[in-house]
Amino acid sequence: MGNRVIKKKGFKVVTISPTASINKYKELLGHSEIGFIFTLMGANINKLLLDVLEQSNIPFGIWLTEDPFYVDKSLEIMNDKKIFFTIDLGAYNFYQTKGYKNVFYLPLGTNPTIFKKKEVNSSYRSDILFLGYPYPSRVNLAKLILDNTNYQLTLVGKGWYKQIPKRWRRLKQLLIIDEWIPPNLASSYYNGAKLIINEHRVINFAYNKNSIKIENKSINNRTFDISACGAFQLVDYKEDLYSQYNEDEIVHYINPSDCLDKIHYFINEDNLRKIIGDKAQHRVIANHTLDSRLSIIIDIMRKHTIL
Structure with a gap:
């Protein structure tokens, strides 16, 4: 994944672990043929390592993959170098108000070699699926569904069991997979669900490092992963949603009541869900893969640095 794009752009890639020794990095940086350095570690990169990489004077790109929820940490490493x-x-809008001209807006993409349509067995099937961390807004939606429907609900992610009241934990309609699962299994659960709820993380979550309270305006990468599977999702509305999709390719909701109404409607509309899911898949494969993102990254690094 990515090598084809890199070769087409005239580069080859050398990877190095973020846990490698500083001397190992210095040795690698001594090679004059290095065009640029790039990391997806975001603001989590080791400070000592960050200093070494900056001092090398090799063009250096960082993808801030936890914005805006860790924007306090992002600001700690922000500079014009x-x-x-x-x-x-x-x-992105916030950084622009601060005068940074070296920041570019680029959502994460999906890996279609992992997230793709496939047949799955009954253990992955559900009417409604939540997959991810049980943020309070997700938990409240799950409770609303359990309280108002008889649909088969699957909750996947570490921490869900404790968030569901005891009176509901043994319901036949409920399955809780209280563990983190790898991407290939996430793909299986997406493929087995009639309807996936994609509720975004909220800005006031206790463990965020977003003291400025910057509102997240973009969809998460899970949106693209689900679409790459051709699966149907209901996603809470974000300002940038219809910059990434056409309106007939994805369905949003604006509050829990609206979400519940749309669950009731779409759960029985098998053909309509398939049509929308297929359109979303075509959109994502055409525009929102990691390969397409990598191509943009290389073009920007070339344009704004001397490579």
């Missing part, structure tokens, strides 16, 4: 890519439009 590097090229920054942020995944969120709200964070």
Whole structure:
């Protein structure tokens, strides 16, 4: 994944672990043929390593993959020496107000070799699926569904079991997979669900590092992963949603009540869900893969640095 794009752009890639020794990095940086350095570590990169990479004077790009929820940490490494890519439009707008000209808006993409249509067995099937961390807004939606429907609900992600009241944990309609799962299994659950709820993380979550309270305005990469599987999702509305999709390719909701109404409607519309899911898949494969993002990154690094 990515090598074809890199070769087409005239580069080859050398990868190195973020846990490698500083001396290993210095040895690698001594090679004059290095065109640029790029990391997806975002603001989590080791400070000592960051200093070494900056001092090398090799063009350096960083993808801020936790914006805006860790924007406090992003600001700690922000300067005019590097090229920054942020995944969120709200964070991008904020950086622009601060005068940064070396920040570009670029959402994450999906890997279609992992997230793709496939047949799955009954253990992955559900009427409604939540997959991811049980943020309070997701938990409240799950409770609303359990309280108002008899649909088969699957909750996947570490922490869900404790969030569901005891009176519901043994319901036949409920399955809780209380563990983190790898991407290939996430793909299987997406393929097995009639309807996936994609509720975004909220700005006031206790463990965020977003003291400025920048609102997230972009969709998460899970949106693209689900679409790459040709699966149907209901996603809470974000300002940038219809910059990434056409309106007939994805369905949004504006509040829990609207979400519940749309669940009731779409759960029985098998053909309509398939049509929308297929359109979303075509959109994502055409525009929102990691390969397409990598191509943009290389073009921007070339244009705004001397390569």
